[in-house]
Amino acid sequence: MVRWQKKAVATGAALVLVAALGACSSSGGKQEEESSGGAAGNVADTPRMKVAFITHAAPGDTFWDLVRKGAEAAAAKDNVELQYSGAPEGADQANLVQTAIDQKVDGLAVTLAKPDAMQANVKKAADGGIPVVALNGGIEAWQAAGALGYFGQDERIAGQAAGAKLTELGAKKAVCVIQEQGHVGLEARCQGVKDKFPNVEKLYITGTDMPGSQTTMTSKLQQDKSIDYVVTLGAPFALAAVKSVKDAGSSAKVGTFDTNKDLIGAIKSGDVQWAVDQQPYLQGYLAVDSLWLYKTNGNTIGGGQPTLTGPAFIDKGNVAAVEKFAAGGTR
Amino acid sequence: MASTLTAPPTVDDRVSSRSLGARLLSRPEVGSLVGAVVVLVFFLIVAPPFRELATTGTILYQSALIGVMAVPVALLMIGGEFDLSAGVAVTTAGLTAGLFSYQFSTNVWVGVAVSLVVMICIGAFNGWLLMRTGLPSFLVTLGTFFILQGLNLGVTRVLSGTVSSNSISDMDGFSSAQAVFASEFKLGPLNVKILVVWWIVFVALGTWVLLKTKVGNWIFAVGGDAAAARAVGVPVKRVKIGLFITVGVFAWFSGMHLLFNQAVVQSGEGVGKEFIYIIAAVVGGCLLTGGYGSVVGSAIGALIFGMTQLGVVYAGWNADWFKAFLGVMLLLATIVNLAVKRRADLR
Secondary structure, three states, X not given: OXXXXXHHHHHXXXXXXXXXXXXXXXXXXXXXXOOOOOOOOOOOOOOOEEEEEEEOOOOOOHHHHHHHHHHHHHHHHOOEEEEEEEOOOHHHHHHHHHHHHHOOOOEEEEEOOOHHHHHHHHHHHHHOOOOEEEEOOOOOOOOOOOOOOEEEOOHHHHHHHHHHHHHHHOOOOEEXXXXXXXXXXXXXXXXXXXXXXXXXXXXXXXXXXXXXXXXXXXXXXXXXXXXXXXXXXXXXXXXXXXXXXXXXOOOOEEEEEOOOHHHHHHHHHOOOOEEEEOOHHHHHHHHHHHHHHHHHHXXXXXXXXXXXXXXXXXXXXXXXXXXXXXXXXXX | OOHHHOOOOOOOOOOOOOOHHHHHHOOOOHHHHHHHHHHHHHXXXXXXXXXXXXHHHHHHHHHHHHHHHHHHHHHHXXXXXXXXXXXXXXXXXXXXXXXXXXXXXXXXXXXXXXXXXXXXXXXXHHHHHHHHHOOOHHHHHHHHHHHHHHHHHHHHHHHHOOOEOOOOOOOOOHHHHHHHHOOEEEEOOEEEEHHHHHHHHXXXXXXXXXXXXXXXXXXXXXXXXXXXXXXXOOOHHHHHHHHHHHHHHHHHHHHHHHHHHHOOOEOOOOOOHHHHHHHHHHHOOOOOOOOOOOHHHHHXXXXXXXXXXXXXXXXXXXXXXXXXXXXXXXXXHHXXXXXXXXXXXXX
């Protein structure tokens, strides 16, 4: 490296430091963050157990963040060593189950979004004496895979709830925005919406490309001006949809599945009308907690039936109750 | 092509002047321009909303989202290298600025500046590693691609506790930064995003550098034959490292747009966009082997991609088939491109 380059870098770094020290923001930022008093209860005195928690989540999805937080909270309380991992591809996820079997874990929590790929390995774990619970996806498949319980919602029923809501609100035409092509759960949601509200069209966007998603929704709204409701299937896309509606000069309203912190804010301000909440935190929490209960007391949750964590609606009427938990990152 | 054996030319064909038409046709971007016109006419016919002026703003914006990054990627490809980390680097830039401002509660412009420094360093690192090891840029930047993807998620989670950066919309400097990076204005019935204006500026700037400056000649030279370029005194290392830094700077700019458009950045974004940038450059006439191409071409490539992406929606075709339509349209555009170029070469 040439000397002047080093000098330039050093000068640049120094400048930035000086600027950083002298330019504090008067509002927002970490300084305003509330310290949310977490539930720092006592840890169970049961022997330490190891639970593998294997999802089909793509990295960087706010929804799965909440599932994970719930699982971690239960793990901390139950003296559980949690191994969280995930792979969007069915075959990769099945491999992760195999590695959990190889490690002889004491419990396995798994999502069955792609049941066909997962079935064999999950069954193998259950037959080998590892207690298994399913969560989030696979409401038709968990019993056959030998799981003790299921925590989640029926995506079709959740979709129908949203569809019924649209009918109730007197919507005329809706577009159902899918952020991942070929995802069984997401397709089921849109199908559910269609069951109860026939005048709905599908639109595919690329979930990892937020500005591109925004323009695609804008163009749909410009193409079909009769659309008066946009239903997205994830919180970040609802926030992009709000921008699209504005860009297109449309008067369409936005409803969504799933929530995160910013979305709760958007419901409060009226940008987003409602969210179908399946309580991801609860899914993660119950999955781990049920394994602990089974191990320590032989209990199963649900009595052989799926335990439904949704669908529930969050709208302007009840958003205040959820808000403070969302700020802490657990709703 | 091989028929020159017959009549020996009376004048030296190296210095003979060609007609204006032939010269125009031999420009790298001409094929793609014809392709773009074909796509435009096609969608004007099949998609009624395409004819409205209001939708033009959306299409230009979609194209600018690709086009801004296609400028440095095209320059880099002309210089004979790839950057597979360009897509996630945009996310890195946005996250850096957002997280820094939030964590230290600074004016957002400080985060913007820090992000610029970080992005220059990442670009310089890519270039330096490439020059130091002599490995193909495909491998080096594939490594950076994975590293950045992991850092985007890992660092964001450690700092913000979730997988997206915290919202900075209520912090000092946000509105002025938004005005620069992600605002919009009315031009008659047209809603123009500021990014489109920047895109045009960048394309003009890139073209000027490439065609009118010494550095531009150097870029062509290092991409055509690095050894020969070195032999005639072109600073090959500096040019290539400079090109990677340019990609870093543009990724910074795109990242700032990402951040100030939404006030938050999702850490998983940007994967796969690096190929879209490369596609735009290639559709626009850049050779995969380097040494040939144009910045204007990359803009036309971005325009083709943007028009097709939204055109399928405007046409109201069944969404299930979206990607298939997209692929067919892109193939058509490139085939037209190729056909035009073949004709041009025959002259």
